[in-house]
Amino acid sequence: MTKKTQLPSDKIFQEMRCAVAAIEDKKGESIRVLDVRGKSTITDYLILATGTSNPHVKALKIALDAALKAAEVQLIGQDRELGSGWLVVDAFDFMIHLQTEEMRQFYRLDQLWKDAPEVTL
Numbered sequence: 001m002t003k004k005t006q007l008p009s010d011k012i013f014q015e016m017r018c019a020v021a022a023i024e025d026k027k028g029e030s031i032r033v034l035d036v037r038g039k040s041t042i043t044d045y046l047i048l049a050t051g052t053s054n055p056h057v058k059a060l061k062i063a064l065d066a067a068l069k070a071a072e073v074q075l076i077g078q079d080r081e082l083g084s085g086w087l088v089v090d091a092f093d094f095m096i097h098l099q100t101e102e103m104r105q106f107y108r109l110d111q112l113w114k115d116a117p118e119v120t121l
Contacts, residue, residue: 012093015073016045017121019089019096022067023049026060030104033094034116045094046113050104058082060098064089 016033023031028049037044051057061082068075077090085103089096097109
């Protein structure tokens, strides 16, 4: 089995599931997990999610921060600038992009990574 077709390790899988659950709990929309191994030099997986407004994206980020901290997920970087319509959390093996619908349509990360297989958690 090549690296591209392998599932994430149990640890990464659980960390991503924790992130997705926090986003789902706050009613994040259009959540997708993409396997970008071999396509990206900065991470292995992307989690994309949409908030209905800047306050909703902020609420998603607050819930995500609390869940990742409780799960002791090590972060290497994150946006602290709220109100931009796009927040990024970098957990090294995966990155989380929280965007308003307008930002998601404008930057089209889904289209940029259209060749990346979707991961079901």
